[in-house]
Amino acid sequence: MTIAGSDSGGGAGIQADLRTFALLGVHGCVAMSAVTVQNSVGVKAFHEIPLEIVAGQISAVASDIGIQAAKTGMLASSEIIGCVAQTWQAECAGTPLVVDPVCASMHGDPLLHPSALSALRDQLFPLATLVTPNLDEVRLLVDIDVVDDRSQREAARALHALGPQWALVKGGHLKSSDASPDLLFDGTEFQEFHAPRVATGHDHGAGDTLAAATTCALAHGFSVPDAVAFAKTWVTECIRAAYPLGHGHGPVNAMFRLQA
Numbered sequence: 001m002t003i004a005g006s007d008s009g010g011g012a013g014i015q016a017d018l019r020t021f022a023l024l025g026v027h028g029c030v031a032m033s034a035v036t037v038q039n040s041v042g043v044k045a046f047h048e049i050p051l052e053i054v055a056g057q058i059s060a061v062a063s064d065i066g067i068q069a070a071k072t073g074m075l076a077s078s079e080i081i082g083c084v085a086q087t088w089q090a091e092c093a094g095t096p097l098v099v100d101p102v103c104a105s106m107h108g109d110p111l112l113h114p115s116a117l118s119a120l121r122d123q124l125f126p127l128a129t130l131v132t133p134n135l136d137e138v139r140l141l142v143d144i145d146v147v148d149d150r151s152q153r154e155a156a157r158a159l160h161a162l163g164p165q166w167a168l169v170k171g172g173h174l175k176s177s178d179a180s181p182d183l184l185f186d187g188t189e190f191q192e193f194h195a196p197r198v199a200t201g202h203d204h205g206a207g208d209t210l211a212a213a214t215t216c217a218l219a220h221g222f223s224v225p226d227a228v229a230f231a232k233t234w235v236t237e238c239i240r241a242a243y244p245l246g247h248g249h250g251p252v253n254a255m256f257r258l259q260a
């Protein structure tokens with residue numbers, strides 16, 4: 001299941017998640033949290049889905065179809081985060097949950113009220129199997145500026161201390177590096193995941209796609225490190241196959257699989 005927002009431009013959010021789910025052989029269910037008004041240039045507005053409808057979508061699926069793994073993306077407000085956390089704890093405890101703490105679009109447009117950061121940290125992170133912040137989200141969540149290996153480790157420790165079983169600090173926004181190492185931490189050991197950096201202005205939906213592919217791998221029974229390794233390879237191929245669309249940032253392309 002993806003618990004996330006809709007992107008009218010089709011590049012990120014639920015639309016990206018469902019593409020990756022389908023191409024990885026997973027039946028995707030949805031709990032929509034918000035509807036964004038956006039295109040390749042930016043997010044103009046968003047509308048939050050009422051709390052009982054967000055909770056109702058999770059309950060309806062969990063009580064009938066069953067959920068093997070889920071991810072969260074854009075959750076918009078502290079109220080929606082609280083509602084997702086409460087419903088998850090009551091109905092899905094023990095099921096793998098990937099929390100991608102989406103705060104803003106790649107254009108810098110807000111997708112989460114700033115007052116909701118503490119709800120993410122206090123209510124959702126403790127329920128997460130894995131959290132997958134990028135470096136901007138790391139700064140907002142734990143106030144650490146990741147600039148090198150040492151600060152990336154410090155950030156992983158600080159995120160893990162908030163309660164998830166695993167923390168993945170994504171290095172994609174690391175300016176000083178040719179590579180984009182992601183660092184995984186389970187409270188004891190660090191593991192690095194490397195992939196060649198792909199030079200493109202078209203990587204809208206990359207973070208969502210990484211979290212979606214990780215969720216698929218967890219649904220298929222992979223361990224967290226194996227799921228992250230698989231997802232890193234998957235998103236790198238999706239970024240390699242990204243294409244221009246509209247006047248701004250084009251989407252990553254999970255459909256590369258069909259064109260091969």
Ligand code: PXL
Nearest residue numbers: 005006007012013074105205
């Ligand atoms: O890529 C993060 C993201 C997640 N969810 C929605 C989005 C975006 C980025 O724009 O629009 C709905």
